[in-house]
Amino acid sequence: MTRVFISADMASVALGADAVADAFAGAGCTVVRTGSRGLFAIEPLVEVETAEGRMGYGPVGPDDVAAVLAGDHANRLGAIDELPFFAKQQRFTFARCGVNDPLDLSAYAASGGWAGLQAARAMSPQAVVDAVKASGLRGRGGAGFPTGIKWQTVLAAEADEKFIVCNADEGDSGTFADRMLMEGDPYCLIEGMAIAGHAVGAGHGYIYIRSEYPFAIRTMEAAILRAAREIAPFTLEVRVGAGAYVCGEETALLDSIEGKRGQVRAKPPLPAIAGLFGKPTVINNVLSLAAVPFILEKGADAYAAVGFGRSRGTMPVQLAGNVKHGGLFEIGFGITLGELVEEIGGGTASGRPVRAVQVGGPLGAYFPPSRFDTPFDYEAFTAAGGLIGHAGITVFDDSVDMARMARFAMEFCAVESCGKCTPCRIGSTRGVETIDRIIAGRHAKLAVIPDLIRDPASSSRADKESGIPGQARDDGMGMRLSSPEGEGLLAALGSRSPLRLDRAQDKEIGLLRDLCDTMKYGSLCALGGFTPYPVLSALDYFPEDFGGAAALPEAAE
8 A cells, every 4th residue: 555645734734735635545545644844835745655765746736646646747856855955954953854753653763763862861961961062052042042051050050840941932923943843743842851851950841832833732742642651750741822922032931831921020030040930940942952852862063063153053944925935944054144045945936036034033134135145143143233033034025115014013012012111012102103104204205195284174184084183094004193203294294395304204213213222222021122123124224115315315495
């Protein structure tokens, strides 16, 4: 009986993988459901077991069973590992994804599973921590803090109880690596957490998963039950979050696990000293913990041999947005941003030129093609005014309006803020209002709304259209032009003077920059502190979209 391998990953299922699997099962095939290989352009992917090895076909539909089994389907791909997208990768963490049934314990063991845990338990806790330090592994959740240093702090802390917490609250837009690994290789994460428990003296762990990941929740819960004997006496459980973005911040996550509203805690004390239930706690991202089994099995030197500068090992880069080859690409640090976007990603799906890419999720900076020579490295991105974050790359073509993308960053922060600190809670709302006025002023300068003048007639008309006294609407965004801060802009609109419009715009842009500084240095956590990155990078690299004096030609007053 022919064996075929079809992904049960959530993205694959969304593209029709379940129907394809049912069709092959109906044709008498043995269907093995796997995780995703990570290239979504070829999903639903079917791999057929043959004497020459597994041959891939994709994308495939339910009506393609006969052609696939005959070997003459038009979308025959051959050996998946030999496709350029996969052949160029260095898969340390995602080596098993898409290969086996993710819940098959024997298949996991046969592919090297549990070897890292066995090696760790033959070592002292300090020796394990030293190995993680020597590997150069840094937090893959965004901050890039050395994992071994965090473990050392928890190991040295004296307490009757310690915890391991996995942050699987993957909330950044355009990211999916955590989900892919939990659905495609859950035992790897479980093994990494058990190693961490041995290293620091923790007996119990929590995996905090956002509720929007039902497949990952189901797979992890099943895997924990099956792996209980392998990791004993260490124990694990899943906690499900309600989807608040701020719960991706480690202390807000701890509050959520404890049954409280997820709000950021002031530091100190650090979670490594007083974390979950007041006990010393290791909090690491999925990808950080999943990298640990490789380090203990193959050795710290093997992991540290790959990378660039202080950024060692590999990073699972997630290509999303308007990109031709969207998916997960695991590679050593040091590859350039341009190689990832143009060569690996294939440029835009629309076929138009790339105008900008956002790296690091909704709080990451925007980079134009002129910065595509930037190496994918923590320090290089910091020097360029950005951050790697969770390594999500979202691609935009030349039709994007960067002023509106800056507005989205402020609006996202306003919606997701936990409300605990003023710079984030109030600053983001004021940021939306300021960018609204900038966009309205840009429209006025381009003569899109030259009749929006603050005189009795136009004000009456604007009030009637908006339904709010003193507030005019434009472009469906509810521009608050009549706020006290907008007086200069309204005066310029009334004069219809391009020079005065320039001055009004520049004043608003200056105000926005000041607001960004306040949020960056005054916010309690990274939500408010990082929101300025996309706003300032849009201002710096795409000033023409904001309509200031330097962006559009002036006319004589």
